Amino acid sequence: MDHTPNSSLSPANAESKPTLDIHYTTEQVSALRLEQSSTVTEVVVTSNVVENPEQRNGLVEPGDEAEEIADANANTAKEDGTLPETAESTTDKRMTTPKDDTEPQQADEVPEKKQKKKKKKKKSSGKNKKPPISGFEEGYCEMPMTPDDYFEEAHDLYHRSRSFVERIEQCIQRYRARRKLDEKRSNVFTKYLTLGGVYTGVKAFGGGLDKETIEDSTAAEIATLRATDYIRTTMDQTKFYNPLDSENWVIDFEGIVKGFLSHKAPRSLGIDCEKTIEQYCGVIRNFIQYVIAHSVCPEYEDNLRAARNICDLAEKELCAIKRVGEGMPGDFNTAASTLYGGYYEDLCVDELAWTTDITEMPGMSKRDAERIFRTAIAHMGSNQQFTAMMDCNQMPRVTEVRVRSFEVVDIILPSNEVKRQFSGTKDVNGYTGNIIALGILRVKRWTNPEAEDEDMTDEDEAAPAGGNVVEHANEDFWLEENVLEACFIGMKFECAVRELDIGVKYFDSIMGIYCSFFTFLPNEMMSEWVVPRPNERPPPMVGDSENAKSAVDV
Numbered sequence: 001m002d003h004t005p006n007s008s009l010s011p012a013n014a015e016s017k018p019t020l021d022i023h024y025t026t027e028q029v030s031a032l033r034l035e036q037s038s039t040v041t042e043v044v045v046t047s048n049v050v051e052n053p054e055q056r057n058g059l060v061e062p063g064d065e066a067e068e069i070a071d072a073n074a075n076t077a078k079e080d081g082t083l084p085e086t087a088e089s090t091t092d093k094r095m096t097t098p099k100d101d102t103e104p105q106q107a108d109e110v111p112e113k114k115q116k117k118k119k120k121k122k123k124s125s126g127k128n129k130k131p132p133i134s135g136f137e138e139g140y141c142e143m144p145m146t147p148d149d150y151f152e153e154a155h156d157l158y159h160r161s162r163s164f165v166e167r168i169e170q171c172i173q174r175y176r177a178r179r180k181l182d183e184k185r186s187n188v189f190t191k192y193l194t195l196g197g198v199y200t201g202v203k204a205f206g207g208g209l210d211k212e213t214i215e216d217s218t219a220a221e222i223a224t225l226r227a228t229d230y231i232r233t234t235m236d237q238t239k240f241y242n243p244l245d246s247e248n249w250v251i252d253f254e255g256i257v258k259g260f261l262s263h264k265a266p267r268s269l270g271i272d273c274e275k276t277i278e279q280y281c282g283v284i285r286n287f288i289q290y291v292i293a294h295s296v297c298p299e300y301e302d303n304l305r306a307a308r309n310i311c312d313l314a315e316k317e318l319c320a321i322k323r324v325g326e327g328m329p330g331d332f333n334t335a336a337s338t339l340y341g342g343y344y345e346d347l348c349v350d351e352l353a354w355t356t357d358i359t360e361m362p363g364m365s366k367r368d369a370e371r372i373f374r375t376a377i378a379h380m381g382s383n384q385q386f387t388a389m390m391d392c393n394q395m396p397r398v399t400e401v402r403v404r405s406f407e408v409v410d411i412i413l414p415s416n417e418v419k420r421q422f423s424g425t426k427d428v429n430g431y432t433g434n435i436i437a438l439g440i441l442r443v444k445r446w447t448n449p450e451a452e453d454e455d456m457t458d459e460d461e462a463a464p465a466g467g468n469v470v471e472h473a474n475e476d477f478w479l480e481e482n483v484l485e486a487c488f489i490g491m492k493f494e495c496a497v498r499e500l501d502i503g504v505k506y507f508d509s510i511m512g513i514y515c516s517f518f519t520f521l522p523n524e525m526m527s528e529w530v531v532p533r534p535n536e537r538p539p540p541m542v543g544d545s546e547n548a549k550s551a552v553d554v
Contacts, residue, residue, distance in 0.1 A: 134179065136179070157170050259520065262517055285308060330480040
């Protein structure tokens with residue numbers, strides 16, 4: 001190694017690392033290159049390395065600068081006798097790892113966390129969704145009208161200058177449009193309107209509404225065109241109200257409500273369920289209240305309020321009639337009918353027990369019937385009736401059978417003494433408390449306007465008019481306490497009555513039970529009426545086989 005003559009290096013400095021002025025021979029550089037290539041796979045020049053201007057100008061190859069750096073580092077490492085750590089440290093961030101270490105390092109890398117999938121929101125099933133307001137909820141009241149609505153109704157739709165027919169027709173159409181009438185309520189309302197003489201159905205030859213008509217019409221006009229309830233003004237349908245021929249019609253809201261709730265609705269809709277009774281009474285009440293609230297016809301306001309009261313009364317009485325019908329005719333009357341050849345004799349348990357389940361039969365055994373009947377005579381009958389029953393040689397016999405219509409005028413429940421006597425009487429099995437105490441149902445004769453005329457004998461027809469006064473006097477019938485509690489004053493019913501020769505009367509069967517305001521309207525007689533049409537077909541003639549055959553076919 002050559003030094004300059006004026007070198008100022010001390011011996012200590014002479015032992016330090018040599019500077020870059022040291023040069024290797026060509027053979028030494030080649031050996032170092034072979035050694036470096038066996039340990040390092042490749043050199044990667046990162047983007048933060050400053051580019052050589054000469055390289056940019058194309059005077060130096062891209063790999064020459066890297067070779068010069070590697071040669072310099074190799075010379076320094078050769079002089080120290082160590083491995084080329086300096087080159088590795090300077091290129092630590094620019095070199096790839098050895099091939100042998102590539103796979104383990106990839107295995108140690110932590111994979112990126114997968115993004116959590118967002119759960120799709122389930123669509124609501126609608127179970128907890130509240131139904132829309134129908135207008136029939138308990139405590140529902142009409143929403144306050146806006147000034148525009150009030151002005152429209154007071155000065156246009158329901159103004160007194162318009163006829164009653166126009167006002168009530170407009171009211172019915174608007175009411176049906178503003179109420180959420182389901183199938184059952186719509187059926188009730190339709191039957192009510194039909195009974196009142198209002199035509200309900202699709203207008204003939206009306207067709208649908210085209211787009212031009214809808215665009216040129218207001219909402220009120222469109223509602224009128226789509227309405228299905230209106231009052232006809234033609235003469236071909238006399239079963240509906242006709243303003244051109246109103247001599248035989250009377251405007252009576254109370255009468256229509258009475259006829260519908262006391263006769264039409266119980267027969268066509270039934271009274272088997274109290275919920276059904278509340279429903280059709282509520283529909284009529286809601287409509288009447290709507291007519292009052294909107295001042296459709298103030299000249300009939302008193303009549304409308306009376307009709308609304310009938311709706312409240314009908315709901316109570318129809319529910320009571322349902323309970324009375326379940327208990328009638330009662331154990332005593334059933335026992336008498338079983339023993340003395342009445343309706344329940346054919347339903348005797350002794351006769352049909354081998355074919356039917358006894359628990360499902362409405363009748364009773366003759367042992368039970370005789371025990372109940374004798375107990376009633378002992379505690380409720382007179383001394384003569386009791387003596388006649390004790391006479392085993394002669395059994396009571398039926399002397400009169402008639403179909404009667406009665407109205408309840410009084411209800412006498414059993415006293416505590418009578419209850420004690422019945423509760424201490426044993427039944428056929430030797431148990432007490434099973435025979436129900438009897439009270440008295442006091443009734444008077446009532447003429448059912450729907451019933452057919454009663455057949456009368458020649459003697460009855462020849463009797464003077466005042467000879468039937470005694471026949472229409474009040475009559476008493478024995479009935480169980482639980483049935484009497486459901487009865488009410490004014491209740492009307494139709495039944496078959498039998499009377500024994502010992503003076504005891506009993507209900508053989510019940511044919512119908514009605515409200516205190518029972519009303520049969522002539523409108524019901526016209527419900528199925530059709531306008532007769534002349535028959536233009538010629539009558540059959542002798543020898544005319546075609547006409548004769550067509551007449552027979554018809």
